[in-house]
Amino acid sequence: MSDPFTLSVVQSALDSAAEEMFEVLRKTAMSPIIYEVLDVGTGVTDAGGALVSSGAGIPSFVGVLDKSVKAIVAREDGRIAEGDVFVTNDPNGGGVTHLNDVVVAEPVFHEGTLVAWVASIAHWGDIGGSTPGSMATDVTSLVAEGLRLPILRLFEGGTRNEAVADIIRANSRLPEFVTGDLWAQVSAGRRAARLIRGICGRYGTGMLESAIRDARETGRARALQGLAAMPRGTYRASQPQDDGTTWHASIKVTEDRFIVDLTEAPDQTPGPYNTSRDGALVACQILFKALTDPERFANAGSFEPLEVRTRPGSIFDPTPDAAQGYYFETRIRLIDMLWRGLAETAGLNLPAGSFATIYGLVIAGRHPDTGRAFSMVEPQLGGWGATPDRDGNSAMFSTNHGDTFNCPVEVAEARYGLEIVARELGEAAKEAGERSGGRGLRTRYRLRSDAVVSVGFSHGVVPAWPLPGAREGGTNALRLTRGGQTENQPCYVSRLELRKSDELEVLTARGGNAPENGKR
């Protein structure tokens, strides 16, 4: 029955399994960063961990969970049983990103045989460590960043391991939230596992395997078709950084390979600005996918032509104990650098640089009306770069986000008990013959109770880059007004103590400009 139509039917069922898992998580999670920011990904892999389908709202979580499952398989092979559910958040052991992102993975069995995995990864609001929100900037090791969960069984043969759940609860400042989020992930996995068992029952595991193989071949063919349209050659990329250094990398495009060489990267930092090798790989995947096949469809085949070279001991391939809390800023700057290199030298039609930061603002405190603890974790919207045809988009989430929704002012004021005084677009700026980068955003928060802030952002010094021949964009900033005095804050801030009536102002950058078509 391996006709092309049955293959399509089974493939669409595998896609919907991952998408439904995502939908369940979105609807049941406790933390706004999951249900609104969508700092979460879901995926189905084959028995060995190769990506079959993703249900993600953001590109930075497509092609993550295959790495998680592979790590689990590598460690647990031969001991994986029906009814097991694994949990991990170790960036170097299947966790991929940082300790806040917790992976829950469940093997799917059909008639006693392991046929697939369903997995999800989601950002939990607090996983312990020195700072509310678990993203301190003044830490120098992974252990200091919070609770580290190596690959553990949350369920063993269908029985819940209460010890694991208890340890998690005991190590978070938000135990109700992490419990709710953990269950949301388990529930999402159950939904997808049921669907996959249904496919096996209806069509047989042979058909499932054929469908996975065929889809992977399609993914590879799509990537190669996109690659064929790119000019071959080796391209240099470099981008100045806020700390005064300049990063360098090169990209080699051949007929069937896209090789990103990151070996020139700086040595790993003591602070939390490293990203695991898997994390760096995901960053390159995002750009590769955007360049070759910008559809949401993605599986292991989609990334086959991609090769990423890293240097152990560098920020993109640090030692296992390295702190990684702000891995996402490093990762978005990696994409920003590679994007710029290709825009300037490879003759690809790409927009100018964007505000290029996640700008995750964490405000934690007690709600002035209810007395309950809250932890607001919100990435910011900013300006995207112009193209020769049009001005850039204003007020969008970063390239690493996607179907991410900002928190409405009306909801935020109720949920966090702070006042949002204003939220408005920044200025556009262009000269004749230019397209303007999209406008950034200015948001003013006024505190109604004491709170603690942690935040980090990129492009606080170095502006968003333009296309050659046009003006650069703006920079991101953070200001604190207290007692009539306004002061700029540094790009990375931990445990900044805010008092009632303080005003925090978040400003995001305008995107880079572009020369108008035919004008320059």
Add this chain to the structure above:
Amino acid sequence: MSQTTRRVATDVGGTFTDLVAFETRPDGTMEIVTAKSDTTPPDFETGVLNVLRKGGIEPSEVGFMAHGTTVVINALTERKGVKVGLITTEGFRDVLEIARGNRPDFFNLHYIKPAPFVSRDLRAEVPGRMTYKGEERAPLDLSGVGSILDGFRAEGVEAVAICLLHAYANTAHEEALLAEVRRLWPEISVVASHQITREWREYERTNSTVLSAYVQPVAARYLGKLDAGLKDQGLPRSPYIMQSNCGVDSLEATSAVPINMVESGPASGFWGAAELGKLIGEPNVLALDIGGTTAKCSLIEDGEVRIMTDYWIERTSKSAGYPIMVPVVDLVEIGNGGGSIAWVDDFGKLHVGPQSAGALPGPAAYGKGGTEATTTDANLWLGRINRDYFCGGEIDADMAAAESALKAVGDRLGVSVDEAAQGIVRIANNNMVNALKLVSLNRGHDTRDFTLVAFGGGGAMHAVALGQELQVRKVVVPAAAAVFSAFGMMMSDLRRDAFVTQLVDLTDGAGDIIEAIFAEAEGKARATFETEGVDPGKVTFLRYGKFRYQNQEHTTEVALSGPVTDAALEGIAADFHDAYEREYTYRLDAPVEMVGIHLVARAEVGKLQMQPAEIGPADATPAHKGRRHVDYATEGRHEADIYDGTLLAPGMAFDGPAIVEDPGTTIVIHPGNRVELDAYRNIHIHLGGGRA
């Protein structure tokens, strides 16, 4: 019933204006008249009057008239509304342009954010703030309104939208601003957000208000001309207008806030399915409406449609679209209809839709120059549609064109014409099964408890295959399936859905607070109905609460019965835990909070009562037309009995494989099915009940 009652529904579509009229005689027997004429833009009332004439309906003898129109959705999608000026809270004029910042097409670096309906220079601000609790934080300052309106006048603004922060919690500032605008510019069309919704989320509410203002003058003009035209011909009272919440509303109320009819077309069909379910004792219905370009489905549980306020236009996997926070029947729509084009991508995968061949050129078999294979071409080729009775005999099927279009698809896939046609039907069915799952299985409903009611021109063609896949109880194809929407309109009540956001923890004292929220909303609804001359004794209410575990965002709606008291809270929480667990497989030992209420206010305004006919003999031979070979795709080729749908009568029964041909639709009955006609001429198909 002492005299003949005439009820009429007219439905203005993009191409045709449809009429269905039911005449109930004093002896209880009924006659149904249908007619069709061209839609006549921009003077749509002409088409309505034409179709009444064509159907032999004398307006002065019509007791009840319902009207459905696409005027609002057309004005939105074609950008044919008026220039709008927006007045909002100081510091927040960019809410409309910031939107939610999302990018569904998330790998695409060239994504373009949808442009706001009001440009920045026409978005003005006034000082004044409410808190989320509805308390005044800063007083409203109206001193600048005069110059704002002067600016709007100078720019040629034709409608004003007002949306202030937290107006859902306290309407005082909006009401004052609305009064000031009316005082300073009495002739301007103006609408404030609290007139549309009392739910939170400022972008959604602002956009909904702006879009309502954008279409208001257009819709009011349309409805005014329609009313005048009909009254001129003697219609005793204004027609009721179909809304998106499966109810009708008065012409006057609709003219004031026309955005509520944005999805009225699908709503009437789904309401018809709900009413049909009640009539035949099947209150759990999966409703499926397949037209030329799309398939839409909705789930009806215990006779009630689900009404939500999470409606968006132009929202796709490629674009964020625009939210309209008004009560709309919960539906899933996919680009899969009879005219959907089958195509093969660069990687050898067959797809069906969402592109459609439309009415012109239409499917290849129309012989109007279409070269691309559509679902209809595949159905023709497989013998499911009669090539000698295509479109009720109105079109000579161009089988050569269909063959060459299907062959092109087959060649790309390396399969025969037959296999290509089977593949198209299978992929189309799979798309529709996925849509049906989204409204049923994915929300924790077991499809084996549901009856599939299929209508629209293409519903009955695919219904059995879909029903078998989902293992539904049975499939029902209503009498006059092709004009079922109009039937739904005539079964509708006057209905208003009110959504009010208010956070309440389910703890001691909450009973009185929640009861008070309902009492206020019910009082308002009753008072409004009364001013419109509706007998308050005829008004009934349905109460729902929207609940979640504390700290969650998404809510689960739970029906509430009886007055809400502290004593009832435990039962309410238990109902929530159950509903939550059914959908998500787990429950939490966490505090529960109410986020808001959903109140349905209904009043019957003379809707149709269906009269059963006498059940006749089971023998269906009088309707038997012949036999032909039909390809059932995965179930193989069979010789099928062909029946003339117009000759089928109550009580007749027969087995599949069979085909029922009706002028408006074709019903495909698979091997092993058992068919029976009920007393209303609805066709019941029992999937496993045949003798074959």
